[in-house]
Amino acid sequence: MTRISLRVDGQQVADDVEPRMLLVQYLREKLGKTGTVIGCDTSNCGACTVHLNGRSVKSCNVLAVQADGAEVTTIEGIAGEDGALHPVQEAFRECHGLQCGFCTPGMIMQSIDLLNDNPSPSEEAIRLGLEGNLCRCTGYHNIVRAVQHAAGTTTESGASA
Ligand code: FES
């Protein structure tokens, strides 16, 4: 077992973990952060995306021990203190950027990272930025619209500004 200490969604935590434990397992099984989900065993789907020191990572692709000393943010840590949805969450709600919702935590975490890098992305940049996140339901159109909406690059009708 290896001792790790990190901040998760603003709270300091410390645990003994097996060196082979994945960060996604640590978040879900040790901390109960089940908002971060596992959609594959091939590192393809992106459903497990969280922020590690402010950058998106697939948490099934990171060992818990690699997060020692880090700041991790999950989908459960992005709402405002008053419980208000994060603007990107609000945009997904507003634009119907989800159906079953399984991909949504990862999509939102990836979208936030994308918008941090490029606050005004083109449709192509959004599609490229989300290429590591798979959705089986939506056909992606409303997800792209949601990111455009969050960026303020859509008009009321949803057309690109
Ligand atoms: S569960 Fe991590 S990429 Fe699919």
Ligand code: FES
């Ligand atoms: S909304 Fe169902 S997988 Fe994306």
